[in-house]
Amino acid sequence: MDKVNILGVNVDKVTTAEAADKIMSFFNEDRLHTVFTPNSEIIMHAYKNAEFADLLNSADLLTADGIGVVYASRILKNRISERAAGYDIARLVLDKLKETDYKLFLFGGKPGVAEEAAEKLLKDYSGLKITGMRNGYFNADEEDKIVEEINNSGADIVFVCLGAPKQEEWINKHRDKLKVKAAMGIGGSLDVFAGRVERAPDIFCKLGLEWFYRLCKEPWRIGRMMELPKFAATVVIKGKKYKQEQD
């Protein structure tokens, strides 16, 4: 698959629809496939942490969740055509899953969120099979039990919604024990499915201003968002080095 190297992270140049198709193809192969959707903050995290960069690069699908990553690809003259956000990919996957017998497990969020999300999703996607759910707050000694719960549910795919980088690290830590065919790390998506958090209106997403909408709604994100200008500057200054290594 065609990729662009953004500060050491090899992001797949796929559209949202292509990403969803790719995930559906994972069911044909009997092994775990990982799907991560880094935004610029997470790519900056990987830039400073080689082990985390390796973890991201080991993914079967790595998409650009955030307009910052799309702009970075333009700066590097290896364009990603659109943002492929985890939430949007998940919606398309749900639409396809409902036509199949594949089973879904929802993992993450505060107690009650996965249950609320399941209730809404079952209404929206008639035919969908949700085989289990679990909140995202646990002690280290409960992790094996959670893996067992997911495996025993017979799920084919799990949405892991613990926020980044926790979800990517959790999936990676348990990759040899998980029996699902696909594990997607998709951050706060369960909160949105549950109706607890509103997604930015389409117009903000289309204009690449979802970050601004989120900042107005959740001003405490300002610290995390200050990574964005640093990310842009780093791509301009250091990006070429990675590009040359790739070429």
Ligand code: UDP
């Ligand atoms: N969360 C969780 N366990 C934790 C920490 C966070 O399940 O130990 C959940 C939290 O309830 C929220 C999601 O992870 O639903 C993180 O959402 P956020 O939008 O902050 O993540 P992002 O999409 O920005 O990575």
